[in-house]
Amino acid sequence: MAGEPSGDALGARLMAAAKRLTGGQVRFIGVGGEKMIAEGLVSLFPMGELTLFGVFELLPHLPNLIRRINQTAAEIVRQRPDAVIGVDSPGFTLRVAKKVRAAEPGIPLIHYVAPTVWAWKPKRAAKYAALYDHLLAILPFEPPYFEREGLPCSFVGHSVVESGAGQGDAARFRAQHGLSATDRLVAVLPGSRKGEVSRLLPDFRATLERLLPSHQTLVAVVPTVATVRDRVAAALADWPLRTILVEGEAAKHDAFAAAEAALAASGTVALELALARLPSVIAYRLNPITVALYRRLIRVKYVNLVNLMLDRMLVPELLQEDCRPDHLARELGRLLDDPQARQAQIDGVAEVARWLGQGDVPPSERAARVVLDIVSQHPTTGKVKA
Structure with missing residues (x-):
């Protein structure tokens, strides 16, 4: 699930890496934009409905946001996927994850992009630790903030380094x-x-x-x-x-x-x-x-x-x-x-x-490997192996 274009790009790269690592033996359903849809996501509704920011900018759209949160959580419970991956946008993804955890505690919940607890609201680290099974961090200094709360956290790097931003003509x-x-x-x-x-x-x-x-x-x-x-x-x-x-x-x-x-x-x-x-x-x-x-x-x-x-x-x-x-x-x-x-x-x-993680192994592949390892080792899933 992604809620804005930057998350759509992250999610799409992770999806592409997962397809490569599994030989295409993976399918995706959730919420995303044009990039995730191009990688094979079946999106429940247009991601543009979620691209809101700020308390007063959000208020007029709150009823629809609540409806989409409930819709998404219900579909996850119905589908029983091998893993749920929320990509940033905690106003949406965190609320969906809470509903899924309450209804189906056995589904692995993963969050991609650690909340910036080093910048504000440090207590969010404990909140995420109580809800998620694993966190994918994009900055190298982030994992200790969550590991001290008992949440496994992997630094995978920022997949913006894969964007080709420096390779224009x-x-x-x-x-x-x-x-x-x-x-x-x-x-x-x-x-x-x-x-x-x-x-x-x-x-x-x-x-x-x-x-x-x-x-x-x-x-x-x-x-x-x-x-x-x-x-x-x-x-x-x-x-x-x-x-x-x-x-x-x-x-x-x-x-x-x-x-x-x-x-x-x-x-x-x-x-x-x-x-x-x-x-x-x-x-x-x-x-x-x-x-x-x-x-x-x-x-x-x-x-x-x-x-x-x-x-x-x-x-x-x-x-x-x-x-x-x-x-x-x-x-x-x-x-x-x-x-x-x-x-x-x-x-x-x-x-x-x-x-940001530029090197031999692309950040999206590191993220996909962590996800697939979690799925393969989970007692109620274990269907997909990289």
Whole structure:
């Protein structure tokens, strides 16, 4: 089960690895997006119904969310699968897992992507330990937080290193879109949730408008996903500069290779930009009341995982009241105009790929091996062997 595009990508890679390891002797049912469906998932309903974030953004959709939680749990109990894997999105997956545990305690419950107990709500470690059989962690320092609570936890690495983010073709992208040698490309990534797009795109538009007088050949490339494509396309219609809207991983990675800098919503895409060595500015804004609640709980200095891992502000983060066109234009303009600032970011993320699990065995295969081992050793399953 996944609830947003980043989880859909993680789930799809795990599914592909499980198919390879079992010679295709595995099938999937649950909730996922286009990538998981492409790997063979039978999705109970469109994943887009779950891509919500923030207390006040969620409230109008709460009745439908509760209905989907109940529907999913009931289907799991009916199907009695060899394992249930929740991929991040704890607002959905955790609630489904609780219902399944109460109804069918013998089904192995696995959660993929450890909750950030090192950042906020440390008591969640005990909550997860009481519910799940195993946790798949994407960061190397996470397992001890859960193992001390008695929950087996495996560091598998972050499968964003398998995304191909650093393997785009700049020349191909420029040729496909008729870009000249003087056109200066900025990647604009407003997020994958409807609320993110609605909040951030107006500020991103105003940011580029501020830069246009001194950067007259600026072109914006806007990678998007199916769940928000129409909304993004409509917003771009009146932008004061040339825009290129692209969909799909290959086109996005080609855009990264061709671009000089990026302006992006906080999230997994920040890691992709780091792997692509594309200097970036990260922005985000939520409902002010939601933010006030979160700020009382959060225990870390940064939101961008690159900055967290480096323990310094390498990639500018302009959040909430700082997420303003004048501030964004200042930081993005610095990346466009100052080669040293660009190079400092490129050099600074050199260690991030290794920390995320880049190596001989892909993270998705490590995750799939753990899942298949759990299934093969479980007393009530044991049907699938890698």
